[in-house]
Amino acid sequence: MKRTRVTVTCADCSMESTHEKLSDARVVLDDHESTTDHDVTWEIEALAAGVTRAGADAGVCGRPECANADSPLVDPPRPDTSKGRDER
């Protein structure tokens, strides 16, 4: 599952808002621009479910393999016994 997050930010004031729908973000963007004549931009991110939390925990890239990247001694490389029969 993926979610979309749209962050609307204004270059001319501290206005900032986050939306899950592009249409909502566009309304805010247009409204702020038309009422204040500020320079408003948006940033669209596609988020895979769980990546945000995992990324925060790991502080790296959110992939489980990276979770212990800073402590390799905790999880040393294992002999690849699980694939011993997968000969080609």
Ligand SMILES: [Zn+2]
């Ligand atoms: Zn503004």
